[in-house]
Amino acid sequence: MVINKLREDRIAKVQAFRQMGIDPYPYRFEVTYSSADIVNNFNELADITVVKAAGRLRLIRRMGKASFADLHDAAGKIQLYFRRDDVGVDAYKAFRLLDLGDIIGVEGVPFRTKTGEITIKVSSFEILCKSIRPLSDKWRGLRNRETRYRQRYLDLIMNPEVEKVFQIRTRMMSFFRNYLNNRDFIEVETPILQPLYGGALARPFITHHNTLDMDLYLRIADELYLKRLIIGGMERVYEVCKDFRNEGMDRLHNPEFTMIELYQSFADYFDMMELLENMLSAMAEELLKGTKLKYQGVEIDLTPPWRRESYYDLVKRYSGWNLMEMSDAELAAAAAEIAPEDNHSAKNRGRLIDFIFSEKVEPHLIGPLFVTDFPLEISPLSKAHRSEAGVTERFELYLFGREVANAFSELNDPLEQRRRFEQQVRWSESGDMETQPMDEDFLRALEFGMPPTGGMGIGFDRLVMFFTDQPSIRDVILFPQLRPEEMSRTDDIDEEEE
């Protein structure tokens, strides 16, 4: 049955309702009980109380002059019993025009069928919205991944466990806000459209403002704006940041994603470690009723304190190399040993070190583990270590082998910050696409003086993946980025493009 035929059948029913004097798209329905209310309070309601419930018809079992149906609402589902002798001949005719997927409201008395199921004996009902497109298979549901992502509403209708994932996501966000608010952090909003991007090493999206006639960047991080607020005397700030990075997409990366960034005056990265381990273990305690986190068959325990190990020590342990003492040429040789086919000569020192770490160390990091004291070369915004040369007071939290948070004792020496920017610019000029550009406005702010500050960014989507045991970031973002459907038609493709 071609889809147009199915639609036409249903559109014909819309007309049929109208001819019966019934508006198939009315304005309101007074709901007095949800499906769950009725089930939970059945003993008080049974056989006497008239209830009004509404939802989507998901199953209809027609048996001539009586029928059963399953009505789904946000709280669950409830069975309906329609009898011609109860609703009347005309209404029963109207009932026969209903399809799976229609939204209806019913009025009736709860009772228990002879098989024991709690059911509303419908005395009257109203069509609330006629659906003109068929749902997926009532038993097999919707499996196709592409359709599930593109038509998330269908996914939510057909796969109830999907909504649970997003309920947990919302509760996690609420938990973060409460936790930070209770510790005197203030939530703020900073620009998404920025004349300069910064705060992370990544490629940005570029857009254009017509009136100003200038290009703007979609933010890749909020860091530099939040620090301006710290300079302004807001001692504890945080932001739920929708960030945008113009890079590859896979099951760990969506072009737009959510971070939580927070900054605390007079604190250092040790304070950030403590805050993070307390916050996440408390969150697990509240949402998962325990500190154990099980992800794709692997279990870790979030009970604090978490192990701390330095970046260079980890490299030494897993590779035997002492990267800090190696020259650029030696680093390139080491990288070539790992991946001979790649061209490492174009990579600068920071990139080489980062490459070796991710190859040799990352696969071993189940966590929870604080990887501390990152190389200066890849940490242009963190303060130099108070006692170790060549490294910064920066850590990343690893869970299940993946980075989920990044924090430092923030660099507040304006002249040192300027030198770090200058190094980034030099690397940019020699071809590194992911560098921090010079930000004079930020430097001016820093020159007024920023207190010692601990700052942290938490990759929220990944955390949701771990807390909901979802394998792909697309499963924790309601509308993940996909190529537009129209593009799939080859007759739209310009042949000049390669």
Place this chain on the structure above:
RNA sequence: GGGGGUGUAGCUCAGUAGGUAGAGCACCGCCCUUUUAAGGCGAUGGCCGAAGGUUCGAAUCCUUCCACCCUCACCA
């Protein structure tokens, strides 16, 4: 971008020595007043992802392209 997989009815899926397309559910018609994926009988329904090619003949073989999934590379 590289490698692998998938794409057939609205949905879920079958379909190879290449022979002209199938099932279940949904939809439509008939029977059925306590069913549970209700049941029974019957009927519709496909540019087999797109475009080329090989062949008497292509869902099936070849080429190119598109989308999605996995994976590698860069990143959170």
